[in-house]
Amino acid sequence: MRLTRRELLIGGTAAAALGAVGVYELVDQLTEAPTRHFGEGRAPEQHLLDGLRIADDNGVEIVVPTLHHEMVTATVSSRPGLQEQAALERVLRHLEDKHPGTPDGLAVTAAWGLPYFRRHVAGAAERHLPVDRRASASGRPRRALLDSIRFPSDPDDVVLEENDVAFLLRSDNLDHIQEGATAIVDAMDDVLEMTSIRKGFAGGGFDGGPGLPKQLATAAGVPGADLIPDGSELFLGFTSTQRHALGPPRIVNFETLGLVDLGPGSYFQGGTHMHLSHVFENLEAWYLNFDFAERVDTTFRPRLAVEPGTRTVPQPPETAASPSDVASDFRRFGAIGHSSSMQSTSRLQADVMGADGTLYRKGTAVPQRADFNTLDNPFFWSSRPRRDGMADGPAPGLHFVVFNPSSDDFHRNRLAMDGVLPDGTKIGLEPRARGQGFNSVLRTTHRQNFLVPPRSHRSFPLVEVSA
Amino acid sequence: MLAALALTVPAGLTACADDDATPAVKAEAAPRVCPASWRPGWQQLANRVHAAVYCPTWMPSPLDGDMKGATKNGVSVKPDRSWLASWLWHEPPSQDVHVNFRAYPGRTAIPRCEDTQVVAGKVRHRDIPCFSDAQPPHRVGRFRVTPYTVNQGVDQWHVLYLWRERGSIYTVSQHVAKPTPYRQVVANLDRIMRGLVRVGPTA
Numbered sequence: 090m091r092l093t094r095r096e097l098l099i100g101g102t103a104a105a106a107l108g109a110v111g112v113y114e115l116v117d118q119l120t121e122a123p124t125r126h127f128g129e130g131r132a133p134e135q136h137l138l139d140g141l142r143i144a145d146d147n148g149v150e151i152v153v154p155t156l157h158h159e160m161v162t163a164t165v166s167s168r169p170g171l172q173e174q175a176a177l178e179r180v181l182r183h184l185e186d187k188h189p190g191t192p193d194g195l196a197v198t199a200a201w202g203l204p205y206f207r208r209h210v211a212g213a214a215e216r217h218l219p220v221d222r223r224a225s226a227s228g229r230p231r232r233a234l235l236d237s238i239r240f241p242s243d244p245d246d247v248v249l250e251e252n253d254v255a256f257l258l259r260s261d262n263l264d265h266i267q268e269g270a271t272a273i274v275d276a277m278d279d280v281l282e283m284t285s286i287r288k289g290f291a292g293g294g295f296d297g298g299p300g301l302p303k304q305l306a307t308a309a310g311v312p313g314a315d316l317i318p319d320g321s322e323l324f325l326g327f328t329s330t331q332r333h334a335l336g337p338p339r340i341v342n343f344e345t346l347g348l349v350d351l352g353p354g355s356y357f358q359g360g361t362h363m364h365l366s367h368v369f370e371n372l373e374a375w376y377l378n379f380d381f382a383e384r385v386d387t388t389f390r391p392r393l394a395v396e397p398g399t400r401t402v403p404q405p406p407e408t409a410a411s412p413s414d415v416a417s418d419f420r421r422f423g424a425i426g427h428s429s430s431m432q433s434t435s436r437l438q439a440d441v442m443g444a445d446g447t448l449y450r451k452g453t454a455v456p457q458r459a460d461f462n463t464l465d466n467p468f469f470w471s472s473r474p475r476r477d478g479m480a481d482g483p484a485p486g487l488h489f490v491v492f493n494p495s496s497d498d499f500h501r502n503r504l505a506m507d508g509v510l511p512d513g514t515k516i517g518l519e520p521r522a523r524g525q526g527f528n529s530v531l532r533t534t535h536r537q538n539f540l541v542p543p544r545s546h547r548s549f550p551l552v553e554v555s556a
Numbered sequence: 557m558l559a560a561l562a563l564t565v566p567a568g569l570t571a572c573a574d575d576d577a578t579p580a581v582k583a584e585a586a587p588r589v590c591p592a593s594w595r596p597g598w599q600q601l602a603n604r605v606h607a608a609v610y611c612p613t614w615m616p617s618p619l620d621g622d623m624k625g626a627t628k629n630g631v632s633v634k635p636d637r638s639w640l641a642s643w644l645w646h647e648p649p650s651q652d653v654h655v656n657f658r659a660y661p662g663r664t665a666i667p668r669c670e671d672t673q674v675v676a677g678k679v680r681h682r683d684i685p686c687f688s689d690a691q692p693p694h695r696v697g698r699f700r701v702t703p704y705t706v707n708q709g710v711d712q713w714h715v716l717y718l719w720r721e722r723g724s725i726y727t728v729s730q731h732v733a734k735p736t737p738y739r740q741v742v743a744n745l746d747r748i749m750r751g752l753v754r755v756g757p758t759a
Contacts, residue, residue, distance in 0.1 A: 310737075312738065313738065315742075376705060377705060377712075377732060378712065381689055382688075419675075517677070524675055
């Protein structure tokens with residue numbers, strides 16, 4: 090199936106773009122929504138998604154991601170008050186009442202950027218925004234939510250965004266996503282100005298078949314699509330949602346690991362931090378320049394023995410790499426693994442008793458990823474097409490979404506990916522060097538950090554405090 | 557320019573049918589022949605390496621298989637008789653049509669290449685297979701080919717078809733680059749393979 094250009098491109102107004110599905114409608118045509126085991130009720134945390142299925146591939150447990158994803162970003166056009174706060178809460182509750190917070194229902198996560206806290210609730214934010222204890226250890230207090238930064242392998246033209254709010258919508262049903270996004274934007278039309286819509290997909294191949302990334306990339310005719318292995322969860326061919334590679338449910342809560350001081354009143358208890366970025370992926374460079382062994386080396390760890398054709402590679406806690414392992418690998422092989430380099434910061438380096446009473450063992454992963462592949466170029470729709478570099482035609486990429494306990498925690502992980510390790514070691518990789526594998530075929534276009542409040546404060550947080 | 561790249565059959569096909577002794581090819585209505593203007597170069601190469609070579613009867617436009625033609629990119633023969641024959645058309649800034657033929661007479665093992673990288677200011681050399689990421693073998697015409705998608709040296713970023721015959725390795729590859737996407741490269745390689753004509757040494 091090949092798409093016409095008209096089917097691939099959706100232009101025009103924001104409203105039209107919200108209701109449009111473009112190439113992503115194929116997700117529903119190409120795969121059936123899998124049977125899910127449903128959780129009940131809503132957790133205090135917005136970032137948790139109930140009922141995710143655990144599958145097995147190559148003897149490894151995998152968390153099966155939702156098929157459809159959408160991110161809607163906006164700015165707050167007028168000073169919000171209690172009325173606006175109640176209105177947004179009302180529409181979010183309506184969606185919750187109508188759909189369970191499971192993959193076959195709809196999960197909506199509202200995340201707020203620093204521009205919102207600075208412009209609209211500055212005084213309350215000064216008192217209530219959590220402080221990152223670890224990042225503040227050197228003396229200067231640093232918030233758990235920081236402005237996003239450019240990393241060593243980022244191009245100079247990466248847009249550091251300044252959205253006030255981002256709504257992440259996840260479901261196996263495209264209709265639910267469309268309904269949710271439209272309901273939020275319609276209800277808040279007089280106070281939110283949409284800045285972008287980003288759409289995408291993941292998985293779909295764990296039960297056989299080519300999987301969504303390959304099917305959609307092939308349908309869109311993007312370079313390298315034919316080289317994606319059948320069944321890949323993501324464009325780059327390897328499963329990234331091994332259960333051991335994702336943090337347990339509440340580990341990214343501000344309070345769990347003790348990294349963050351919640352301040353008086355613990356207003357944001359149950360909340361977390363979210364990083365959002367967009368990355369173009371050069372599939373031809375990945376599949377025509379890196380053979381399978383080198384793709385394994387640079388995705389996981391150099392000289393890791395993996396049977397050719399394997400999609401899912403075990404990532405157990407006991408094999409998590411330390412900074413010295415990463416430095417040693419680089420000295421021996423001239424390469425670092427994407428996963429192993431970040432394990433020195435993304436995995437617990439010692440047992441930790443969490444504030445939730447859970448004992449988190451050494452080697453446990455902390456970040457919870459919610460990233461999804463996309464054919465947006467770079468977004469599905471933008472209110473600022475020139476600034477955002479909107480271009481015609483589909484382009485393979487990733488809308489990277491990850492939850493961490495703080496901005497600094499994410500920054501540490503991302504720096505480790507570039508060879509800047511948490512013990513201060515800089516292993517000397519050139520930006521986008523071949524020895525980084527992944528990074529050499531990625532080009533980041535946009536970044537922003539957000540704070541995800543607990544469900545109870547998800548709507549225009551701190552407005553009631555300011556009032 | 558793209559219009560000029562439409563697939564064409566080269567003019568000047570003349571008889572050298574006895575070069576190809578395979579029954580399958582003889583069964584075709586019009587036997588493939590090494591084009592007269594291309595044949596001298598291929599014959600000279602076969603004589604130089606004392607082994608059979610394969611002359612194409614079709615090349616992706618605007619290339620031809622003439623070793624003295626406008627798009628020739630050179631022929632090199634090593635002391636071990638392995639050889640490379642290359643054709644290249646380049647349109648600035650970034651359009652290429654690039655096809656390589658290789659053979660390794662008397663060898664069936666995948667050759668090794670040296671990969672040189674500068675890591676943290678130090679030059680590192682690695683010994684790696686010249687052709688890797690083998691895809692499932694399949695038959696094209698009378699040849700059983702194994703496609704390789706990750707290749708080194710002048711075959712980098714090419715899709716390469718490899719086949720073994722009479723104790724030797726032969727390859728043909730094309731660059732995946734504008735204006736030829738992966739799928740078209742595969743189609744082109746299939747067409748090149750179907751038209752290959754064996755040219756044996758005469759001296």
